[in-house]
Amino acid sequence: MSFVSVLHSLPRRKHKDFFGRMKLKLRIIGDPILAAKAKPVTEIDDELIDISQDMIQIMHHSHGVGLAGNQVGLLKRIVVIDFDAPTDDDGNPLPLETPGEKQLIPLMPITLINPEIISYSEEKCGFEEGCLSVPKIYANVVRSSRVVLRTQLLNGPTVLAECGGFLARVLQHEIDHLDGNIYLQRVSDEDMKPVQSQVAKLLRKSAPRNFKIRKLV
């Protein structure tokens, strides 16, 4: 069989590549999939493992620290996270304060399956967030300082642990994506002012004409 006839005999499915793997593409604000709720993962199979590897690759390639299923066009409750352990100005590691940080940061990059936050601290803090689906825009978001996370790890046990620091921030941002929310929805009107024109410009390019940021604050 010639190469050409092999090509013609292979099934051509719209969202799969030549090798039958899911084609993942970073989605930008305005894409309806970012506003949809992702569905629980029911089975960890080879396809999911491939997807997780592809998501980690896309995250690294785009210099992100986290990526959720919706952001690559996949309505599955899967999140990948990778960032360096915190250090002081001299590069010495800072102590990790919560059990979740101690458990998860050494394992990064990590893939969380069906992650959920089961409680939020009343104490909150602000931090400038960015998002691969909202390119080159950064704005202050107030979130809980600590959360209790329950999740399955792709290649490990179920984790139930309190998480603080940057991990708490990333988890809240990524799990928001799975629920169809983007961090700009949590930016106060005051904090939105400095980026308003950048956001408007991006939306003109990426979103349908009647698109509105549905505020959660």
Ligand SMILES: [Zn+2]
């Ligand atoms: Zn994001």
